Structures are given as C-alpha cells and as structure tokens.
Amino acid sequence: MLKPPYDRYETLYLYAFSGTHPALRNLSDPDFIGCWEEEDLTVLFFHREKPALPERIKREFGLDFELSARVPYTEWGEGRDLEPFTIGPFTFAPVWQGSPGALIYDPGVVFGSGNHPTTRLMLEALWELWQKAGPFERIYDLGCGSGLLSLLASRLGARVLAVDRNPLCVSLTRHNLALNRLEGEVLEADLRTLLPLEGGLVLANLYKGLLVELLGLPSFLKAEYYILSGFTSSMEGELRAVLAGGPLRIMARREKEGWVCLTLARTEK
Ligand SMILES: C[S@@+](CC[C@H](N)C(=O)[O-])C[C@H]1O[C@@H](n2cnc3c(N)ncnc32)[C@H](O)[C@@H]1O
Structure with missing residues (x-):
C-alpha cells in the first residue's frame, strides 16, 4: 500500500x-x-x-x-486508470482524488480497484438490497480484495467480518477501513474455515468453481441473504443448476459487460 x-x-x-x-x-x-x-x-x-x-x-x-x-x-490487473465513481449516494475515490464525504481507498495492487464490473455490480446490489431488506446487523465479505465492499457495508452501519487468504488483501482492507475511520474485523484465512456463517448477509465475488463448491455446502447456506458475482453469463447455468432445489431464491439479477451478479434470499430455516 x-x-x-x-x-x-x-x-x-x-x-x-x-x-x-x-x-x-x-x-x-x-x-x-x-x-x-x-x-x-x-x-x-x-x-x-x-x-x-x-x-x-x-x-x-x-x-x-x-x-x-x-x-x-x-x-495492472483489472485496469487501474481510476476515477471516482458513485453507488447510490456514496462516492468512492482513490485516495489521491478524495473529496470531502467520499469513501476513499488505496486501490493497491490486489483485486478491487473499483474498475471491474463485478465489484461495481456487488456494490450496486448491496446498496439496493440494503434499501429493500436492510438494515443488516452482520455482513460477511468473503474474499475482500482491497475491501471496497467492506467500506460500503461498514459505512451503512453493519458489523463487518471480512476475510481473504492473500495477506496483502487483509492489510489493505484494514488500511482502507482505517482511512475512513470505519470499523470491521478482517481475517487472513481460507474463507471455508469460517463456515457456518449464521444469519446476516454474505457478499462473495469469487471465481465460479469456488462458488459452485460453496453453494453445495449446507454450512454455507445458513445466512439470510447472499450477493454473488465473479461469473459470466455463459457460466450462469452451472450456478443455477446448483441452486435449483436448494434453500436460496433469486431476488435480483444484474449484468455488466458479460459479468453477472445474483442477489439471493434464503427461503427455508
Ligand atoms: C474477485 S476478488 C474480489 C475482491 C472484492 N471482494 C471485490 O469485489 O472487488 C476475489 C478475492 O477472493 C480471494 N479468495 C479467493 N479464494 C479464497 C479463499 N478460498 N479464501 C479466502 N479468500 C479467497 C482472493 O484472494 C481475492 O482477493
């Protein structure tokens, strides 16, 4: 950083x-x-x-x-020609372009510069779900990268638990929360070791293979809401096949540049 x-x-x-x-x-x-x-x-x-x-x-x-x-x-990475951007009433700005009231962040060199369609979709879906079904007491940011999702979740008032197996993501997410005087617990771990996640909202922008694995685990399906991304429309069928017959119902679908984001709610206890 x-x-x-x-x-x-x-x-x-x-x-x-x-x-x-x-x-x-x-x-x-x-x-x-x-x-x-x-x-x-x-x-x-x-x-x-x-x-x-x-x-x-x-x-x-x-x-x-x-x-x-x-x-x-x-x-570098998903492209780092960075400009401030807005999600609902919130402005995100790289730390060198910060303005009063903005959520500022050091984009570092890990995933989560703010430029990738999946990060934007996740942030938009979080803001939309918060308005429809929030407030959420607890939000899990699984695979936090630079921590942009945690910044919004914490700014909204949720208790945040973020995790990443890459130590650089962990230190950067902690740093970005501190830059904004926001609270959040950030762990270096394989996210599978945190299961089961009881209640609350799970944010998971992960690669498709890991999402398929997680959706097949009963211990992953104990939260109330999920926002998932990290897969393209051509991969979506495989994910939907895993979801079919399970306890999660699709509430909303977004797509940007071929990337898909699903918002899901648990229908069974
Ligand atoms: C696509 S990035 C998403 C970053 C950020 N949440 C965003 O939306 O911009 C996925 C992140 O998940 C992390 N990750 C992948 N597999 C993981 C695992 N098994 N346990 C913990 N973190 C993992 C990667 O290190 C990476 O930082």
Whole structure:
C-alpha cells in the first residue's frame, strides 16, 4: 500500500520468487509496496527497480528468483486508470482524488480497484438490497480484495467480518477501513474455515468453481441473504443448476459487460 513519500502509483516493479517467507511481508525498503503470496509463489511489488533484489532474497530468505516485470499502474490487473465513481449516494475515490464525504481507498495492487464490473455490480446490489431488506446487523465479505465492499457495508452501519487468504488483501482492507475511520474485523484465512456463517448477509465475488463448491455446502447456506458475482453469463447455468432445489431464491439479477451478479434470499430455516 502507499506509504510516504509515495501518494500514488505510477510504475510497478514486480519480482516473483518460488516459495514464501513470513518476513517478506514486512520487507525493509522505502520503495516496497507489498508482498503477494499465492500458493507457493511470492510476488514482491516496488515503486522502483531493484536489480540487486533476487540475490538479496536468495541470500537472506533462501527463495529462488523466477521472473521480474515492469508494468504501468494503469495497466495492472483489472485496469487501474481510476476515477471516482458513485453507488447510490456514496462516492468512492482513490485516495489521491478524495473529496470531502467520499469513501476513499488505496486501490493497491490486489483485486478491487473499483474498475471491474463485478465489484461495481456487488456494490450496486448491496446498496439496493440494503434499501429493500436492510438494515443488516452482520455482513460477511468473503474474499475482500482491497475491501471496497467492506467500506460500503461498514459505512451503512453493519458489523463487518471480512476475510481473504492473500495477506496483502487483509492489510489493505484494514488500511482502507482505517482511512475512513470505519470499523470491521478482517481475517487472513481460507474463507471455508469460517463456515457456518449464521444469519446476516454474505457478499462473495469469487471465481465460479469456488462458488459452485460453496453453494453445495449446507454450512454455507445458513445466512439470510447472499450477493454473488465473479461469473459470466455463459457460466450462469452451472450456478443455477446448483441452486435449483436448494434453500436460496433469486431476488435480483444484474449484468455488466458479460459479468453477472445474483442477489439471493434464503427461503427455508
Ligand atoms: C474477485 S476478488 C474480489 C475482491 C472484492 N471482494 C471485490 O469485489 O472487488 C476475489 C478475492 O477472493 C480471494 N479468495 C479467493 N479464494 C479464497 C479463499 N478460498 N479464501 C479466502 N479468500 C479467497 C482472493 O484472494 C481475492 O482477493
């Protein structure tokens, strides 16, 4: 995430290593952005080029260098040519474009810049459901990324429990809540370890395979409402097939650029 003297991202310098080491999360370097861990791979992000890094990481932490890349921030991930946007009465703005009253956020380098259709669909669906069926005492943000869904849920007044298995998402979501003086519990874990989630509203913008797995688990189906995205219209049939005969009823469907978002309510106890 952004630390002085940096107040925005321009070019990202990435270095990938095989293996992980907990000390790399807090690497001492003024240009360090963060450490992304995925399975048995570590990717370190910097604001500047670090030619001596592969040797240092091998010497100090024993990890083998895999590759490096230089990427303009605007081209990273789901696209980071970011502008403020609104959801109902709420404005979301990258921290360098913040205005009074806006929910400001450091978009970092993880998923959740605000530009992806699924994030927008999830935020729109949350605002719509809150007006129809809220307030919700408890909202779960499963796979929180940069934490935009948690920001809105907390701003609306819900008690938020966010979870992500990527430590960079966890630290960024905590940071973004703090930037807005909002409360929320943020855990680093595989979301499956939190089941069952009793009552409340579940927000899950996840890949289709994980959604299919979760919808087949009775322990996942104990909340009152669900907003799901992360799948395209061509994948929707598979999800609907899993939902058929289950306790969840589709209340609303949204689609943007081929991505789909479903709002569901539990009909059975
Ligand atoms: C598509 S992103 C969604 C981010 C954010 N909620 C949004 O809507 O912009 C999915 C997130 O889920 C996380 N994730 C995927 N599988 C997970 C799992 N089994 N347990 C916890 N987090 C997981 C990923 O690390 C990623 O941050």
